[in-house]
Amino acid sequence: MSRPPAGRPQSGRRSEAPKVAVIGAGSWGTTFGKVLADGGAQVTMWARRPELALEIDEAKRNSKYLPGINLPRSVHATADLARAIDGATQIYLSVPSQSARETLQAMRPYVGDDAIPLVSLMKGVEKKTNLRMSQVIEQELRCDPARIAVASGPNLALEIAKQQPTAAVIASSSQDTADAVARRARNDYFRSFVNTDVIGTEFGGVLKNLIAVAIGIVDGVGYGENTKASIITRGLAEMTDFAVSFGAQPSTLSGLAGLGDLIATCQSPLSRNNTAGRLLGQGYRFDEVVRQMNQTAEGLASVAPILELAAANGVDMPIVGQVAEVLAGRLDPRNIAPHLTETDEPQGE
Numbered sequence: 499m500s501r502p503p504a505g506r507p508q509s510g511r512r513s514e515a516p517k518v519a520v521i522g523a524g525s526w527g528t529t530f531g532k533v534l535a536d537g538g539a540q541v542t543m544w545a546r547r548p549e550l551a552l553e554i555d556e557a558k559r560n561s562k563y564l565p566g567i568n569l570p571r572s573v574h575a576t577a578d579l580a581r582a583i584d585g586a587t588q589i590y591l592s593v594p595s596q597s598a599r600e601t602l603q604a605m606r607p608y609v610g611d612d613a614i615p616l617v618s619l620m621k622g623v624e625k626k627t628n629l630r631m632s633q634v635i636e637q638e639l640r641c642d643p644a645r646i647a648v649a650s651g652p653n654l655a656l657e658i659a660k661q662q663p664t665a666a667v668i669a670s671s672s673q674d675t676a677d678a679v680a681r682r683a684r685n686d687y688f689r690s691f692v693n694t695d696v697i698g699t700e701f702g703g704v705l706k707n708l709i710a711v712a713i714g715i716v717d718g719v720g721y722g723e724n725t726k727a728s729i730i731t732r733g734l735a736e737m738t739d740f741a742v743s744f745g746a747q748p749s750t751l752s753g754l755a756g757l758g759d760l761i762a763t764c765q766s767p768l769s770r771n772n773t774a775g776r777l778l779g780q781g782y783r784f785d786e787v788v789r790q791m792n793q794t795a796e797g798l799a800s801v802a803p804i805l806e807l808a809a810a811n812g813v814d815m816p817i818v819g820q821v822a823e824v825l826a827g828r829l830d831p832r833n834i835a836p837h838l839t840e841t842d843e844p845q846g847e
Contacts (some may be wrong), residue, residue: 509800515572516541518682519586521601523550524620525655527564530619530683531717532659534590535570537685543575544582551575583608584606588615588682590649595631596799602638608638615675616641617683618648621703628803628823630700644672647679648696650703651754652762654769661687662788667754668692669699691754698746701727702755705740707771707797708804708818709733710763714775715824715831725835730764735847736815740804743811771797778824781832801825 515538520531523545545551554560554575558568576582583589583605593601598620609616609794616639620631628799629637632646651666658664668683668690670676680690693699712733716725737760738751750756770791777787788798801822808815823829 499516503801506675516587516682517585517681518588518590519544519582520590520592520708521579521582521605522592523554523560523563524592524594525560525659526619526653527590528554528560528564528567528569529655530590530592530649531573532567532569533683533685535572535689537682537688539572539682541570542582543573543579544579545575545577548577551577564656566657569657579604580608587612588617588679590619591631591635592619595620596625598622598631599624599634599638602635606639609641612644615670616646616702617679618646621650621700621707623704623800623803623807625799625803628807630704632696632700644670644675646670646696647675648700648703649683649690650699650759652758654762654766656768658688663687663689665689665691665754665758667699669694669696669750669755671696692754692770693747693750695747695750697744698741698750699755701741701746702737702751703745703759704800705737705802705818706733706756706760707761708801708821709737709760710769710771711771711775711778711797711801712817712821712834713764714769714772714777715779715821716835717772718776718779719834720779721835726764726777729835732758733817734760736813736817740808740813740815743813744807774798777837781831783827784825798825813844819836 517540518534520527520541520543523543531543535541543554618631623757624634632648635646636643647668647670649666649668653666668676668680671694675692676692680692683690712729713726734757737756738748741751742748773792774787805822818833820829824831824834
């Protein structure tokens with residue numbers, strides 16, 4: 499069922515730029531707020547910490563998560579959820595996946611039952627339920643799924659904040675919603691494509707993080723490009739098999755949300771998941787890696803639920819399984835590379 503996603507008009511203020519809300523002020527939320535502002539929107543961000551909201555609102559900086567980046571004057575921030583959401587024509591959600599439900603519960607009184615799009619910028623699976631973020635949004639905000647969109651792609655926050663050209667994909671079960679969000683989330687350096695494959699787009703954004711952790715591990719060990727190319731290629735096959743088993747389109751995994759995001763996340767030192775894997779490969783324990791990370795590496799939290807979902811659908815994921823063994827301290831990081839299959843028998847590619 500498709501419902502027109504046009505935002506609420508603001509009576510008597512048609513000449514003003516449309517207001518959008520971004521919930522979450524980490525590196526990706528702040529960057530996406532900049533993307534929206536540079537595309538012509540008035541952006542109000544919600545930050546959990548009042549001091550961060552004040553810095554964004556007054557100094558137009560987020561020195562902790564985006565050092566050295568100046569934000570547009572049309573970006574504002576508040577620690578008040580009601581104020582952030584009030585009057586918004588679109589709401590973008592960028593909070594850690596494992597705390598998303600708590601934030602959504604707090605948002606519920608202010609969102610209302612209308613047609614404004616709700617856009618997930620989150621890339622994770624909830625550990626206690628194994629649900630994708632769009633499913634958590636639907637549950638907690640009790641909304642028509644046609645209002646929900648997800649954004650994904652090769653989107654390293656700092657590069658985009660520096661206005662380096664990139665592309666993303668916006669997916670929604672409603673073509674109207676996907677189109678409306680894509681028209682808003684675009685500017686001279688950021689382009690949005692659309693599809694209606696929410697499952698594939700969302701799982702692509704989750705699964706590439708797990709493969710990026712594996713790449714980081716072998717990088718930390720000191721293995722070279724052949725090893726990494728083998729893991730990326732076979733990792734993409736694992737991603738595709740998994741997502742298709744849940745109803746995704748194979749083409750989605752070869753697009754921006756799959757292969758594109760996988761390449762960017764695996765090869766960049768800006769990737770939090772790659773960094774976490776590299777620390778594991780260098781011999782740090784899981785708890786030590788978590789303490790060293792300044793921000794959440796979503797891949798670490800998603801390994802267990804993804805393997806549970808894979809087992810339920812009969813999908814083999816040997817690379818992700820080896821990452822889980824390294825995280826648990828049961829596998830020497832140097833031994834992850836040979837385990838690209840679960841059998842010594844010849845297999846078709």
